[in-house]
Amino acid sequence: MTSGAVFGPPPILFVLRRNATATVRCASSSVYDPAMMGRPARRLLILGWDAADWIVLRALLDRGAMPTLARVIRSGVTGDLSTLEPKLSPLLWTSVATGRTADRHGILNFVEPEPSGAGLRLSSSTSRRTRALWNMCTQAGLTCNVVSWYATHPAEPVRGVVVSNLLMEGAPASARAGWPLPPGCVHPAERAEEIASRRVHPAAVSAKVLLELVPQMGRLGRDHPTVELLARLIAQCLSVHQVACHLLATGDRWDCTMIFQEAIDTVGHHFMQYRAPRPAHVSPEDHRLFGGVMDAIYRLHDRMLGELLRAAGDDVTLMLLSDHGFHSGDERPVTATMTPEQRAATEAAWHRSEGILVVHGPGIAPGGTVRGATLLDIAPTALTLLGLPVGQDMDGRVLTEAIDQAASVRTIPTWEDAEGDAGMHPADLRQDPFEAHDAIRQLIDLGYMADLPEDRQEQIELVRRETEFNRAVSLLHRGRAADAAQIMEPLVAGHPGESRYVLVLARALMMAGRPLDCAAEATRLLARAPGNAEALLLRAAARAQAGDGAASDADLDAIPRREADRPAIALAIADVRAVRGQWDEAARMYRKAIGHPATAGPAHVGMARVALARAAWERAAEHCLDAMEQRFRLPEAHFLLGVALAWMEEPAQAAQSLEMLLRLEPGWIMAHRFLAAIAREQGDMDRAGAHEARVAHLSAASSIEPDARETLMPATDAAQWAARHAAGTPGRAS
Amino acid sequence: MTRARGFITIVSGLPRSGTSLVMQMLQAGGMPVVTDERRTADPDNPRGYFEDERVKHLRDDASWLAHAAGHAVKVIHMLLQDLPLEHDYRVLFVERDPAEVIRSQSVMLRRRGRPGAGLPDDRLREVFAQQVAAVRRHLAVHPCFRVLDVRYADVVGDPAGESARIGAFLGGGLDLSAMATAVDPALWRNRASSEG
Numbered sequence: 034m035t036s037g038a039v040f041g042p043p044p045i046l047f048v049l050r051r052n053a054t055a056t057v058r059c060a061s062s063s064v065y066d067p068a069m070m071g072r073p074a075r076r077l078l079i080l081g082w083d084a085a086d087w088i089v090l091r092a093l094l095d096r097g098a099m100p101t102l103a104r105v106i107r108s109g110v111t112g113d114l115s116t117l118e119p120k121l122s123p124l125l126w127t128s129v130a131t132g133r134t135a136d137r138h139g140i141l142n143f144v145e146p147e148p149s150g151a152g153l154r155l156s157s158s159t160s161r162r163t164r165a166l167w168n169m170c171t172q173a174g175l176t177c178n179v180v181s182w183y184a185t186h187p188a189e190p191v192r193g194v195v196v197s198n199l200l201m202e203g204a205p206a207s208a209r210a211g212w213p214l215p216p217g218c219v220h221p222a223e224r225a226e227e228i229a230s231r232r233v234h235p236a237a238v239s240a241k242v243l244l245e246l247v248p249q250m251g252r253l254g255r256d257h258p259t260v261e262l263l264a265r266l267i268a269q270c271l272s273v274h275q276v277a278c279h280l281l282a283t284g285d286r287w288d289c290t291m292i293f294q295e296a297i298d299t300v301g302h303h304f305m306q307y308r309a310p311r312p313a314h315v316s317p318e319d320h321r322l323f324g325g326v327m328d329a330i331y332r333l334h335d336r337m338l339g340e341l342l343r344a345a346g347d348d349v350t351l352m353l354l355s356d357h358g359f360h361s362g363d364e365r366p367v368t369a370t371m372t373p374e375q376r377a378a379t380e381a382a383w384h385r386s387e388g389i390l391v392v393h394g395p396g397i398a399p400g401g402t403v404r405g406a407t408l409l410d411i412a413p414t415a416l417t418l419l420g421l422p423v424g425q426d427m428d429g430r431v432l433t434e435a436i437d438q439a440a441s442v443r444t445i446p447t448w449e450d451a452e453g454d455a456g457m458h459p460a461d462l463r464q465d466p467f468e469a470h471d472a473i474r475q476l477i478d479l480g481y482m483a484d485l486p487e488d489r490q491e492q493i494e495l496v497r498r499e500t501e502f503n504r505a506v507s508l509l510h511r512g513r514a515a516d517a518a519q520i521m522e523p524l525v526a527g528h529p530g531e532s533r534y535v536l537v538l539a540r541a542l543m544m545a546g547r548p549l550d551c552a553a554e555a556t557r558l559l560a561r562a563p564g565n566a567e568a569l570l571l572r573a574a575a576r577a578q579a580g581d582g583a584a585s586d587a588d589l590d591a592i593p594r595r596e597a598d599r600p601a602i603a604l605a606i607a608d609v610r611a612v613r614g615q616w617d618e619a620a621r622m623y624r625k626a627i628g629h630p631a632t633a634g635p636a637h638v639g640m641a642r643v644a645l646a647r648a649a650w651e652r653a654a655e656h657c658l659d660a661m662e663q664r665f666r667l668p669e670a671h672f673l674l675g676v677a678l679a680w681m682e683e684p685a686q687a688a689q690s691l692e693m694l695l696r697l698e699p700g701w702i703m704a705h706r707f708l709a710a711i712a713r714e715q716g717d718m719d720r721a722g723a724h725e726a727r728v729a730h731l732s733a734a735s736s737i738e739p740d741a742r743e744t745l746m747p748a749t750d751a752a753q754w755a756a757r758h759a760a761g762t763p764g765r766a767s
Numbered sequence: 768m769t770r771a772r773g774f775i776t777i778v779s780g781l782p783r784s785g786t787s788l789v790m791q792m793l794q795a796g797g798m799p800v801v802t803d804e805r806r807t808a809d810p811d812n813p814r815g816y817f818e819d820e821r822v823k824h825l826r827d828d829a830s831w832l833a834h835a836a837g838h839a840v841k842v843i844h845m846l847l848q849d850l851p852l853e854h855d856y857r858v859l860f861v862e863r864d865p866a867e868v869i870r871s872q873s874v875m876l877r878r879r880g881r882p883g884a885g886l887p888d889d890r891l892r893e894v895f896a897q898q899v900a901a902v903r904r905h906l907a908v909h910p911c912f913r914v915l916d917v918r919y920a921d922v923v924g925d926p927a928g929e930s931a932r933i934g935a936f937l938g939g940g941l942d943l944s945a946m947a948t949a950v951d952p953a954l955w956r957n958r959a960s961s962e963g
Contacts, residue, residue, distance in 0.1 A: 148898075149845065151826075461900030471884040472894040473845065478881035479872060480806065481782045481843045483823035 072420030073396025073436050074350035078281075079166075079291045079415060080341065081129070081182070082334060083122055084298035085355035085389050087113065088362070093331055101339040102391070105351060109393030110435040112403030114411075115666045116357035118510040119503050120384040123156050125356035125408055126183040126293060130165040132412030132427035136507040138163045139465075140184045142500040146493050148469035150477075150485065153492060155198065156184045159462045164448050164455055166289065166412055167191045171456035172448065173421050175288035178280050181273045182293045187217030191456030193287060195220040196228055196276055201269050208234035231275040235261070235268040242267060246329045249322055262303065263326070267333075270296035274337045281344040289419060292341070300330050301359045302380055306369065308361060314369050327361070350394035350418060356408060358385030364631055385631070387664065398437035404665035405697055406432055417442050424448045428511070430696065467497055498524055505537055512700065514544035525554070532558060532565065539571045548575035566596040570605045577612045585613060597622075600629035600636075607639050616643050634663035634670070641673045645680075645748040653677040668698040675707060676749050680757075684711045702731045706751040714755065774913075775832060775854055776839040776937060778817075779847055779902075780861035781895055783871035785919035786841050788950065789859055790817035792922075792930060793839045795949035796941035801840045811875045817841050825849035844902045856912050857937055860903075863919035865892045926950035 093099045094106070117128055117135070123143055124135040131138045139162035144153045161184060170177035171192040179185055179195045186197035199215045212234070219225040243250050246263055253260055277292045307315055307323035342349065360366070366382040368375075390406055396418055409429030416423050417431045422443035431442050445451070457463070470493060476482045485493070501520050509517040521538035528534055535558045542551040555572035558565060573588035589606055596602050607622030620643045626636035637660035644653035657674035660667050671694035678687035688711050691704045698704075709724035747753050776798060778789045791814055794800050806816040821831055822842050826849045832840075833854075842850065850856065869888050876883040884891055906912040915936040922929045930946035 148901075149848065459900070461897040464894065464897050468884075468886060468890055468894050469897070471886050472891060472898065475872065475876070475884035475886075475891065476782060476843065476845060478879065478883045479782050479875055480879070481818075481823075482845065 072418075074418035075395060076287060076345065076349045077289045077352065077415060077418050078341065078345050078349050079129075079289065079352045079354070079411070080338070081126060081291070081293040082297050082353065082355050082389070083126075083293070083295040084301055084357060084359040084384065085331075085334075086358035086361060086385060087387065087389050088358070089327065089331060090389065093328060093335075098328065098332055099335040101335045101342070102353075105338070105342075105353070105391055105393040108399045109351070109391055110397055110399075110401040110403055111392075112390045112406050113664065113666075114354055114388040114390040115405075115407040115664075116384070116386050116388055117408055117507070119506045120357050120381050120386075121503065122295070122298065122356055123183040124503065124507070127161060127165070128408050128428075129354070129356065129411045130167070130182060130291070131161070131163045132409055132424065132429050133163055134409070134428050134507050134511050136504050136511070136513075137428070141503045141507070142496060144496055145466035145500070146470035146496065148464055148466060148473075150470065150473035150482065152489055153496060155186065157466075158185050158187060158189055158197070159458055159464055160184070160466050161463075164457070166291065166415055167193065167195065168455040168457055169416065169421060169448050170289050170419070172451055172453055173419075175419060175421070176286055178287050178290040180277045180280065180290070180292045181295075182291055186215070187458070188220035189456050189458055190220055192454075193289075194224060194228075194280055194285075196280075198293070200228075200232065200276065201272060204234060204265075204268070208236040227279070228276055231279050232272040233268045233275065235264045238264045238267050238271065242271075242333075245333070246326050247322060248325065253322070259303075259323070263300070266296055266299050266303075269299075270294055270333070270337075274340070278340055278344045281341065289415070290345070294334065294337075297327075297330055297334065297355070298359065301327060302383060304330075305359060305361060305383065306365060306367075310362070312365060312367065314367050348395055350396050351392065352411065352415065352418075353389070353391040353393075354408075354411060355388035357388045359383055360385055362630075392432075392435045396437060397435055401434060403432050403435050404661075407666065467500070470497075498528065502534060502537065505541065509537065509541050509544065512544075514541045517541040518545050518547070529557065530561065532562060532568075536567050536571065539568070539575075543571060543575055543578070548578040551575040552579065564591070564593050564596075566592050566599075566602050570602070570609065573606075573609045574612065577609055582613055585609065598625065600626040600632040604632045604636055604639065607636070611639060611642050611646075614646070616646050619643055630663075634660045634667050637663065638667055638670050638673065641670070641677070642746065645673060645677060646746055648680070648748070650677045650680045654681070666697060668694050668701065671697065672701060672704055673749070675704065676754075679707060679711060679754055680748060684715060687711060700731055702728055703749060703751065705731065707749075707754065710751040710755040772837040772938060772940075773855060774857050775835045775837075777847070777850070777856050777858045778839055778841045778861065779844055779858055781863070781865075781868050781899065782843055783868050783875065784863040785861045785917075785922060786843070787812050787815065787817055788919070788922060789861055789917060789933070790839060790841050791815070792926075792933070792946040792949045793941070796930070796934065796943065796946035798937070798941060799838045801835055801838045809878075811871075811878060822846060825851075844899055847902050848905050852909055852911050854911060858906060858912055858914045859917050859933060859936070860906075860914055861917045861919055861922075865895065868895070922950060 090099065090102070094103050117125060121143065123140050127138050127140040128134060135141055139160055140156050142156055145156050145160055147154050167177040167179050167189065168191065175192070177191055177193040179193070181196060181198050181200050183198055185195060186199045188195035188197045197218045199218050202215045203212065205212055212229070212232070214225050214229045219228050240255070243260060243264060247253070247260060250260055273292065273294055277290070281290060304323055304326040306312060307320055308327045309324055311317070311320040311324070342351065360383055366379055368379055371379060390403060407429060409427070410432050411429070413423040413427050413429050414432040414435065417436065422445040423431060424447045425444050426447045433442060473482065477484050501524055505517040505520040508520070518538060518541035521534060521541055525534050525538045535554055539551045539554040542554060552572045552575040555568040555575065558568040559572070562568065569588045569592050573585045576585035576588065589609060592602065592606065597606060603622045603625035607619045607626065610619035610622060620640065623636045623639040623643065626632035627640065637656045641653040641656035641660065644656060654674055654677040657670045657677065660670040671690050675687045675691035675694065678690060688708055691708050694701055694704050705724045705727045709721045709728065712721035712724060776793065778786050778793070780786050790800055794817070800817050801819050802817045803819045805820055806818050808815045818841055821828070822840065823846070825846055829849070829851045832851065836854070847858070869891055872883070886894070906914050915933065917929065917933065926947035927943070930943045934941045934943050934946065
């Protein structure tokens with residue numbers, strides 16, 4: 034957990050834009066003060082809009098179609114919110130609620146085995162291994178309401194009301210039929226009836242609402258399958274909204290309310306393909322019929338936001354966020370011709386890396402921008418807004434730049450073993466669902482229980498594999514490549530034909546410093562799937578790292594042309610060319626990727642590398658700034674900017690950029706090396722010593738030698754920078 | 768005598784906790800037991816299992832229980848939650864040192880040539896404890912269940928005393944002496960040591 038970081042204003046980015054060599058006033062200070070225990074937010078409303086995306090939102094805001102959100106943004110703080118990997122909603126929303134990555138909080142899939150052996154169920158609250166915001170509030174004596182958040186069934190016995198994500202379970206075909214809530218859906222149980230009565234049955238969704246989504250619904254009829262599908266999705270959305278408004282308006286005291294709406298995502302997976310610009314595979318007729326659905330869903334959310342804020346009252350502080358974005362342009366995957374299985378495997382391809390964040394209300398600095406935020410920062414920030422301490426073992430940071438006063442960022446070592454009632458299930462209910470299933474297997478093998486039907490066993494084994502796969506991906510993306518490889522090796526051994534598994538294993542092996550093993554896995558995959566671009570790329574990178582340049586080049590040359598023209602592949606090819614020192618070819622490929630929104634940021638980082646290799650320091654800095662404009666949370670852009678500034682003989686600004694990087698990525702060894710060298714040159718031996726100690730600590734702790742994330746070239750070698758005067762070539766890398 | 772009982776006697780617990788021993792005591796005491804005798808005596812249970820295959824499928828079909836009043840039925844812990852709530856049950860819940868239980872299960876799995884859970888013993892022990900706690904919560908909230916805890920070590924150590932306690936819980940009318948005699952401490956102790 035990092036806390037106390039303040040990014041701007043004025044941001045380093047724009048100051049440097051005005052004058053690359055001007056003094057950079059990048060505000061940074063620690064605001065930790067244990068004496069101050071103020072609570073910036075009197076009441077905090079955390080509203081999740083699954084898959085809400087700035088590209089769609091900004092277009093609607095420009096047209097005046099989101100008046101409530103526009104008002105909130107005018108007096109609030111906005112920013113991109115970087116997602117985590119894998120981009121799967123139960124994992125991501127649990128990270129929001131816990132401030133931890135999925136491998137740590139334990140919700141790793143949409144479904145899990147029933148502990149009774151009866152089959153599968155949605156991932157449940159009993160499988161979460163760490164405390165969520167509602168537990169921390171309960172522990173601290175605050176009241177927290179939760180509505181329909183992922184993985185909250187059965188409802189935990191918190192101080193407040195929990196309505197689990199099984200609110201709409203078992204909706205009968207007829208609106209008049211009985212529709213009991215599942216046991217455990219509502220805490221406290223005596224409020225179940227009043228909650229159940231707020232639900233909207235799909236058949237009760239009004240024609241007016243549906244006509245806003247599909248103006249030509251009359252031509253199709255209410256019983257058209259697509260209209261029925263929409264009615265089901267909207268019923269869920271309206272039900273959550275009505276329950277939430279009811280809880281906010283009942284007059285019960287509350288400190289924090291967390292509401293989750295999934296319709297932008299669920300509707301998007303079906304209807305984003307119809308939105309303008311019309312993709313080639315969508316017929317003009319379907320485009321006319323359904324092209325307006327997505328914009329209408331966003332407008333509906335805007336109206337619901339207004340109603341929620343009215344119900345919550347003027348003194349509420351709002352955190353509105355999405356777990357990831359959603360492609361709405363050329364990057365939209367084409368799933369129309371896929372089988373249901375193929376489609377299911379491709380759904381995550383709709384998700385963009387950048388979600389939205391809007392913070393507004395008492396305690397929030399108006400008009401600001403948050404940069405570099407991730408989903409992991411929400412829980413620490415919410416705790417600070419509520420005047421509660423942040424766990425030092427949380428993975429995110431407090432977004433202090435969003436808070437308008439000298440809020441005290443207090444910390445405690447952890448929330449996990451704090452004494453007192455945290456509103457959690459009894460220990461015996463909090464089970465690892467796979468271990469519980471294994472114990473059932475034991476009873477079956479002993480002959481005391483009937484064996485599971487074969488198809489159910491296969492389902493459970495598939496879920497187990499995918500859960501382990503997700504755990505490995507989560508570990509890989511937080512730098513624990515060796516652990517990821519350890520998980521993936523048996524998976525690949527059992528399922529060598531599953532390309533996704535092989536590719537993740539190969540990537541993990543590469544990051545873990547085992548290029549030869551990586552190349553071997555890629556080779557096995559290529560034997561089955563010749564021309565697989567990702568495998569060729571991984572093997573090329575591995576061979577380059579292992580010193581077999583010719584073989585690496587051969588792999589890159591073998592990538593089919595149509596693949597190499599794809600921006601993501603072009604970017605990866607360029608990265609390998611850069612490792613090989615083939616700077617002209619690298620630049621050519623980076624330029625292919627630079628015009629594409631999804632790859633522009635990393636491509637600018639690549640061009641910065643090229644510029645650094647050519648000792649073009651100012652051009653390198655420009656590319657870093659361009660990269661940050663695309664996406665602020667690109668750690669290497671901050672690193673290379675610091676390096677470029679150092680070679681430009683701007684050590685103070687260089688240090689600020691490197692410090693910024695360390696707030697984003699505290700374990701970046703080469704940044705510490707550079708900062709040590711800068712401090713030594715400035716005569717600040719204490720600071721130099723502190724950074725050198727950090728280098729020693731990180732080097733000892735890292736399983737990666739050297740850290741594979743960091744750019745290795747003469748210009749980024751702190752020792753070379755430090756020796757530049759001695760070599761008589763100031764301003765030039767050797 | 769036994770027909771007068773309006774409840775179904777359930778003998779439950781973790782597999783290898785001593786449920787067969789208690790079934791054997793009840794049978795010796797004069798209570799009819801529900802068993803299809805498909806699973807016959809073997810080195811793991813030299814006096815038989817006292818099981819009925821239908822128990823494994825209670826979730827799908829429990830209609831046969833309508834005729835089980837006055838009888839004893841062996842139902843392992845995880846299947847107690849499949850018992851329909853319209854009957855009255857007296858549950859003898861047998862508990863044994865978890866380490867002994869897991870050791871005994873391991874021996875039985877080896878004999879059967881089955882892999883089992885594949886979990887370390889300490890994890891398996893914890894999961895079983897969670898299962899038992901969940902089952903006990905289920906029993907506690909449903910008034911159709913009355914529960915008597917029976918400790919395996921007490922049964923082996925004091926067959927007469929435990930027979931009397933069980934007999935009283937079940938409303939009397941059982942041959943307590945025969946129940947106690949059915950416990951052959953030497954056999955059960957030998958079994959425990961061979962499993963060790």
